[in-house]
Amino acid sequence: MRRARPGLAVFLTAKSISDVGYSLDFVCMSVFAWQRTQSTLDTGLVSVALYAGAILGGQAGSRYGRSWNRRRAMIGADLTRMAVLVLLALLPGRAQTLWLYPVVFLVGCGRSVFEATLSAATPVLAGERLQAVNSVLAGLKGIAFVIGMASATVVVPALGFGGVFGLDASSYALSALVLTALRLPLREPAAPAAGADPSAPADQAAQPQAGGGAGRAAVWPGLLLAGLAPLVVLRAFDAFGSASQQVGLPILGSQLRPGSPTLFAGSVWGAWAVGLFVAGFALRPMATRLVSRAPATVFCVATVVMSAGFIGVFWLPGWWPRMLAAVVAGVGDAFSEITFKQAVQRLPDADRGQAFGFSQVLVNGGFMAGLVATSLILRPSFLARWVLLLHGVPVLLAAWLTVVFLRRGRARQPEVHQPRTQERTG
Numbered sequence: 001m002r003r004a005r006p007g008l009a010v011f012l013t014a015k016s017i018s019d020v021g022y023s024l025d026f027v028c029m030s031v032f033a034w035q036r037t038q039s040t041l042d043t044g045l046v047s048v049a050l051y052a053g054a055i056l057g058g059q060a061g062s063r064y065g066r067s068w069n070r071r072r073a074m075i076g077a078d079l080t081r082m083a084v085l086v087l088l089a090l091l092p093g094r095a096q097t098l099w100l101y102p103v104v105f106l107v108g109c110g111r112s113v114f115e116a117t118l119s120a121a122t123p124v125l126a127g128e129r130l131q132a133v134n135s136v137l138a139g140l141k142g143i144a145f146v147i148g149m150a151s152a153t154v155v156v157p158a159l160g161f162g163g164v165f166g167l168d169a170s171s172y173a174l175s176a177l178v179l180t181a182l183r184l185p186l187r188e189p190a191a192p193a194a195g196a197d198p199s200a201p202a203d204q205a206a207q208p209q210a211g212g213g214a215g216r217a218a219v220w221p222g223l224l225l226a227g228l229a230p231l232v233v234l235r236a237f238d239a240f241g242s243a244s245q246q247v248g249l250p251i252l253g254s255q256l257r258p259g260s261p262t263l264f265a266g267s268v269w270g271a272w273a274v275g276l277f278v279a280g281f282a283l284r285p286m287a288t289r290l291v292s293r294a295p296a297t298v299f300c301v302a303t304v305v306m307s308a309g310f311i312g313v314f315w316l317p318g319w320w321p322r323m324l325a326a327v328v329a330g331v332g333d334a335f336s337e338i339t340f341k342q343a344v345q346r347l348p349d350a351d352r353g354q355a356f357g358f359s360q361v362l363v364n365g366g367f368m369a370g371l372v373a374t375s376l377i378l379r380p381s382f383l384a385r386w387v388l389l390l391h392g393v394p395v396l397l398a399a400w401l402t403v404v405f406l407r408r409g410r411a412r413q414p415e416v417h418q419p420r421t422q423e424r425t426g
C-alpha cells in the first residue's frame with residue numbers, strides 16, 4: 001500500500017493558511033460592501049457573485065478535469081485570487097467598490113477549481129491514509145474558519161480593509177509557492193499513450209477526448225453507473241436548504257440581540273466551525289471502519305444530523321442550546337463532506353476531477369437557488385418555519401436514501417460472506 005506523500009503536511013499547512021484568508025474574505029467583503037454602499041441589494045450581490053463564480057469554476061472542472069494539469073490548475077487558482085485581491089487593496093475609493101464584485105466572482109471561481117481539483121488528487125497524496133487525510137482536511141478547515149472569522153473583528157480595525165485584502169492575497173501566494181516548490185504528484189501514474197512524452201509529469205493526464213463536450217456529457221451517466229448520482233442530488237438539495245440559515249442568521253440575531261445582531265451570527269458560525277474540528281480530529285477516527293465500509297450511508301445520516309442541527313439553532317430556546325445545535329450541525333457537515341469525498345474518490349483517477357467539478361456546479365447552483373428563493377420569500381414572522389421547510393426536504397430525502405442503502409447492504413451481505421465460509425470449511 002502507498003503511504004502519504006512526503007511534504008503533504010507542509011502543503012496542508014499552507015492550504016489551511018489560505019483557508020484563513022478565504023474566511024476573512026467571506027466575512028470582510030460583505031461588511032465592506034455594506035459600509036461602502038449602505039444597500040442591502042449591493043451587499044446581497046456579494047454572495048451572488050461568490051457562488052456564481054463557484055458555479056463557473058465547477059463547470060471548468062467538469063469540462064476539463066480529466067485532462068488538465070492539476071498542479072497548474074491549483075496554482076492558477078491561487079495566483080488569480082492573489083492578483084485580484086492585490087488590485088482591490090491598491091485601488092482608490094469608488095474604483096475599489098466597483099472592482100469588489102469581479103474580485104468576489106473570481107475568488108469563488110478559484111476556490112471551486114482548487115477544492116474540486118484537490119479532492120480529486122487527495123487519493124494520490126494520501127495513499128493508504130485517505131480517510132485520515134480527508135478528516136484532517138475537514139478539521140483544519142474548522143480551525144481556519146474559527147481563526148479567520150474570529151480575527152476579522154480585530155484585523156479590520158487594525159489594518160483596514162486594504163490591509164485585510166493584502167493579507168488574504170499573501171495567503172494565496174503562499175499556497176501557490178508551496179505547490180510550486182514541493183512538486184507533489186497529483187495524478188496516479190498511467191501507461192503513456194502512443195507518441196506521448198514519457199517524461200511528462202505525473203499530474204498531467206493524456207486524455208485529449210475529455211476536453212470536449214463528450215467528456216462532460218459522460219459525467220452524469222458515470223455517476224449513475226457508480227451509484228453516486230443520489231449523493232450528488234442530495235448534496236444539491238442540502239445546499240438549497242442551507243441557504244435558509246445563510247440569510248436567516250442575521251435576521252435571528254436581530255430578533256434575539258437587537259443591539260448586537262452580528263454577535264449571534266458570528267457565534268453560531270464559530271460553534272459550527274468547532275463542530276468541524278471535533279468531527280475531523282476526535283469523532284471520525286472512532287468511525288473509521290464504518291466510514292470505510294459504507295460512506296454513502298454515513299453521508300446520508302450526516303446530512304440529517306447537519307440539517308437537524310441548523311433547525312435546532314432556529315427552534316431551540318436559549319443561547320447555549322442554540323450554540324450546541326450549531327456544533328452538532330458542524331459535526332454533521334464535516335462527516336457529510338468526508339464521506340462524500342470518500343465515495344467519489346473511489347472512482348478511477350481520470351474520472352474524479354470531472355465528478356468533483358460537476359458536483360460543484362450542482363451544489364453551488366442549489367445554494368444560489370436557495371439564496372434567491374429565500375431572499376424573495378422569507379419574512380421574519382415565519383423565519384423558523386422557513387428553515388424547517390427548506391431543511392426538511394434534504395432530511396426526508398436523506399432518510400429515504402439511508403433506508404435504501406441499508407437494504408442494499410443487507411441484500412449483498414450473504415454474497416460477501418459466503419466465499420469466506422466456503423474457504424474455512426474447505
